[in-house]
Amino acid sequence: xxxxxxxxxxxxxxxxxxxxxxxxxxxxxxxxxxxxxxxxxxxxxxxxxxxxxxxxxxxxxxxxxxxxxxxxxxxxxxxxxxxxxxxxxxxxxxxxxxxxxxxxxxxxxxxxxxxxxxxxxxxxxxxxxxxxxxxxxxxxxxxxxxxxxxxxxxxxxxxxxxxxxxxxxxxxxxxxxxxxxxxxxxxxxxxxxxxxxxxxxxxxxxxxxxxxxxxxxxxxxxx
Amino acid sequence: xxxxxxxxxxxxxxxxxxxxxxxxxxxxxxxxxxxxxxxxxxxxxxxxxxxxxxxxxxxxxxxxxxxxxxxxxxxxxxxxxxxxxxxxxxxxxxxxxxxxxxxxxxxxxxxxxxxxxxxxxxxxxxxxxxxxxxxxxxxxxxxxxxxxxxxxxxxxxxxxxxxxxxxxxxxxxxxxxxxxxxxxxxxxxxxxxxxxxxxxxxxxxxxxxxx
Numbered sequence: 001x002x003x004x005x006x007x008x009x010x011x012x013x014x015x016x017x018x019x020x021x022x023x024x025x026x027x028x029x030x031x032x033x034x035x036x037x038x039x040x041x042x043x044x045x046x047x048x049x050x051x052x053x054x055x056x057x058x059x060x061x062x063x064x065x066x067x068x069x070x071x072x073x074x075x076x077x078x079x080x081x082x083x084x085x086x087x088x089x090x091x092x093x094x095x096x097x098x099x100x101x102x103x104x105x106x107x108x109x110x111x112x113x114x115x116x117x118x119x120x121x122x123x124x125x126x127x128x129x130x131x132x133x134x135x136x137x138x139x140x141x142x143x144x145x146x147x148x149x150x151x152x153x154x155x156x157x158x159x160x161x162x163x164x165x166x167x168x169x170x171x172x173x174x175x176x177x178x179x180x181x182x183x184x185x186x187x188x189x190x191x192x193x194x195x196x197x198x199x200x201x202x203x204x205x206x207x208x209x210x211x212x213x214x215x216x217x218x219x220x221x222x223x
Numbered sequence: 224x225x226x227x228x229x230x231x232x233x234x235x236x237x238x239x240x241x242x243x244x245x246x247x248x249x250x251x252x253x254x255x256x257x258x259x260x261x262x263x264x265x266x267x268x269x270x271x272x273x274x275x276x277x278x279x280x281x282x283x284x285x286x287x288x289x290x291x292x293x294x295x296x297x298x299x300x301x302x303x304x305x306x307x308x309x310x311x312x313x314x315x316x317x318x319x320x321x322x323x324x325x326x327x328x329x330x331x332x333x334x335x336x337x338x339x340x341x342x343x344x345x346x347x348x349x350x351x352x353x354x355x356x357x358x359x360x361x362x363x364x365x366x367x368x369x370x371x372x373x374x375x376x377x378x379x380x381x382x383x384x385x386x387x388x389x390x391x392x393x394x395x396x397x398x399x400x401x402x403x404x405x406x407x408x409x410x411x412x413x414x415x416x417x418x419x420x421x422x423x424x425x426x427x428x429x430x431x432x433x434x
Contacts, residue, residue, distance in 0.1 A: 009295040018302060025305050036316040036317060036319065040316070043319065043320065043323045137406070
């Protein structure tokens with residue numbers, strides 16, 4: 001052990017410096033978090049409302065719920081109880097139930113394609129979709145947002161639940177472009193089959209999980 | 224903050240212009256390529272990313288420069304990273320509060336500003352050795368240079384790949400977008416083009432120096 005050639009920084013000084021810097025930074029971060037929290041929550045609410053109103057035109061308010069095997073329960077935070085599926089109930093101006101919106105996700109060509117779909121209890125069908133997020137190829141996969149013929153599939157997509165209330169009566173299926181023959185089928189976009197199928201699969205998975213639990217209790221949602 | 228100025232701490236125009244031109248982070252030093260290639264699919268994304276990075280760069284350089292004589296050199300990198308990470312977290316919350324759409328478009332690249340080598344590079348090479356005002360001016364120059372670089376890429380890619388600039392259609396209905404330009408390979412094509420252009424522009428005065 002040779003003696004240090006130059007004055008060495010004492011350990012206490014190093015720890016003190018890092019401690020003080022960490023404390024100041026901690027205060028800054030928590031301050032920023034607290035002061036932006038409200039604006040961020042408000043932004044999220046607006047984004048959600050806009051998306052729900054798009055798939056269920058005519059809706060005026062949105063409430064969050066979870067459908068569990070035991071029934072429907074309102075959600076306050078983001079935590080969904082085990083075995084539950086999150087959905088949004090949309091009400092019109094007079095307070096009547098307009099429809100249900102829920103999120104569906106399917107693996108697309110580049111990444112997961114997430115869509116929000118609107119469900120109407122009257123016709124037991126999906127009445128509209130809107131893309132939440134995707135990274136599909138511009139000009140090809142992103143036609144799912146603009147292709148009118150494809151969006152027509154979701155004006156009255158049949159998602160009736162079977163009499164035993166265990167699953168959909170007919171699974172939602174994406175079929176080859178031009179070969180749609182039933183109300184529960186989705187006519188794929190020519191050249192964008194992978195993305196079309198991702199939407200179909202996502203909706204099928206989500207509807208199979210949500211609707212059997214929801215339909216039996218949908219009366220509880222009426223205010 | 225008014226420290227006594229030493230001889231080498233004089234602030235000249237070059238303190239600012241260093242980052243904009245001579246040492247431009249994108250076109251000359253080719254630093255921070257991860258956000259440069261990834262988020263420049265549109266002019267507005269590029270500009271927002273540039274502004275966010277500039278904010279982190281300037282604030283962290285100011286703080287680091289103010290405490291430069293207090294931080295023992297053994298723990299300086301750890302200290303700098305904590306400071307940089309703090310400002311990145313602030314920007315993260317601010318962008319969420321301003322626009323969630325922008326936040327989703329920039330995605331993970333906001334958090335990744337922490338590891339942007341331009342910032343730690345400036346902290347280590349400049350802010351830790353110079354007084355606050357000079358560091359801030361230098362950092363601002365670097366930030367402006369980075370923003371110009373991102374905007375040059377983002378603008379070009381949006382015009383070629385979508386026929387728009389800031390979402391406004393430039394060529395009308397009949398323009399067939401050059402889609403590859405907004406896909407990942409387009410980032411490399413456009414960056415290559417700009418690097419070539421910059422090298423040509425810089426090569427004229429440099430030949431006199433026998434370089």
